[in-house]
Amino acid sequence: MIIASWRRSLEAGIDPEGNSAPLVWDPAHIKDIRHAHPLQPLLPLLTQTLSGLAHETGNIMIVTDGDGRILWREGGKTTLRRADQVGLADGHQWSEHKVGTNGIGTALAMGRPTHVYSEEHLLRVLHVWSCSAAPITDPDSGRVIGCVDVSGTARSLHPATVALVAATAKLAETQLAVRMHERDQHLRRHFESARRPGVLLSPTGRVISGDPSGSLGDRVHLGGQMHFPGQRMILRDGTVALLEPFSDGFLLRPTPSATPSTLTLTFLGEGTPTASFGDRERPLSLRHAEILALLALHPHGLTAEQLSFHLYGDDGNPVTIRAEIHRLRAQLGDAIAAKPYRLTCPIEADFLELRRHLSANDSSALARAYTGPLLLRSESPEIRRERDELEVQVRACLLRHGCANELWAYVQTANGRDDYEILERLAALPPTDPRAAAARARLLC
The missing domain is CATH 1.25.40 (Serine Threonine Protein Phosphatase 5, Tetratricopeptide repeat)
Structure with missing residues (x-):
């Protein structure tokens, strides 16, 4: 694990002679950032569990966000002063690509509890420190939203500390799950009283009610774009639904009977790739066929940068992609939406049909x-x-x-x-x- 972390750190250009983690947040804004973070309500729980240990052993307890930026810390004054010298302080970032191998950054990179002892740190200035850290995953979004860490000098931090830190992270995740279920119950009651048709989604796209067959899975990918009433979404089975805000979540409704035309893609075999949309069948250039295939394989959408990388690798140019998309939209109209680029109509593709037969x-x-x-x-x-x-x-x-x-x-x-x-x-x-x-x-x- 440590060897792999050192490789990642060196590939990221980390200098082992560096002397501190970078300050990435303006101290004047940290109070607002803390208040908005989902771990704010759990801070008393975290400090009650770990700060006593930190004070008694001369260590410090640290809580970061999902990118390793320090939100809170507690500990003895002497240890805090030493921590200030290396950037173990509010607003500093401890991800691997900023500081190299360390408890916080490596735990976030690996997605599991981690203990980094003394000389295992890449930065030589950290060789007097040892760190035990564990990531915290939000059960609502499925994303890692933070990390809890106990750091101290090499002599004072026992490797078994990582077990306590891991248990604390699990305790935080349990509390997040309890709060999530309470919000779900409130939203479900509102949905049932409104008697609206459709599938109820949480703000993060989790399916809460209205899908008894489970055809949508646990989650509908909403992407990062803004959502507005009547927005069309392509579901994973290729059907189209309308997404609209509902209370604190979203409602996914089937499209009206006047459904949009189906886009039919024929991309298998040695012939010219074709697309049928409306009453016309069109031969496609290889580049346009590739773009449509990628959009069909990624129903949640792709940015110009992502499309460029998928098509050309590191040599791609997003400007070229935008020009090709402009030409495609001239042929297919509103079948392709932007920000991100995605297909907004029902899709039938021979390679997607092949996938379904393989699954069966x-x-x-x-x-x-x-x-x-x-x-x-x-x-x-x-x-x-x-x-x-x-x-x-x-x-x-x-x-x-x-x-x-x-x-x-x-x-x-x-x-x-x-x-x-x-x-x-x-x-x-x-x-x-x-x-x-x-x-x-x-x-x-």
Whole structure:
């Protein structure tokens, strides 16, 4: 763990001769930042659990936000003065990419309780310190929102401190869950009394009520954009719903009967990729097909920067993406929304249908749906990853469950023509079966 952390820290450019964590918050604003943070109501619980230990052992207790920025600290005056010298103080940031290996930053990077002892710190100035820290995850959003830490000199901090710190973090998460369930109950009562149709969501997109089948899963991804009444959302099954504010949460309602046109994408095989929208079928350039494939694979949307990275890697330019999206919207109209870029209409795509057949282990439907690799000429890193994953899964499913007809259909595709293992199975068919002769001829080539 420590070796991996040192590698990450050095790759981030951390100088082992550095002497302090950086100050990232104006001290004049820390009071407001503390007041707005979700751990503020739990501070008495945290201090009651750990500050006594810190005072008795000459250590300090620290609470940070999810990025390792210190919100609160408590401890003896002597230790606090020593802590000031290295930036273990309010407003300083202790993430790995700022300070290198340390209890707070490494616990946040690893997502679990961590003890960093003395010389395990990357910064030499920290070799007199040891730290036990544990991240705190918000059960509502699913995000890490903070970290609790006990730090002290190498001689005074016992490694077993990490167990107490971990228990304190779990206690905080339990209290957050209790408060979350209380808010859910209040919102659910309001929803039931209003008798409104739809699915009730928390402010973070958790499904609270109205989805008895569980088709939406535990959470609907709302993204980071502003939400307004009547906003369309693409759900994970490709259907469209309307999102509107409701009390302290959101209501997800089915679209009216006059649903928008379906966007149909045909991207498998060796032919030209096409898109059908409304009453027109359009051939697409490879770049436009790649963009639509990525948006279909990421229904919550992608920024220009994310699209650029998925298409070109580190050499991408978001300006190029914005220009391509502008041309696509000229063809597809309001089927593509912005901020982030996302599809706002129902989607039918041959590669998404393939995914559904794979999930069901339906080799018969799979053989009919699979006509070849996804966007065979694409060099996009993300498309290539998806293409390779589909290829491996299709082949494995057919080898496990496919009959002769399904295996024969597969060897008519670009990647199946020379598949030695599948051709061997076909060659073992009765000699009177013409597929056996064809398979043996291919094996001899």
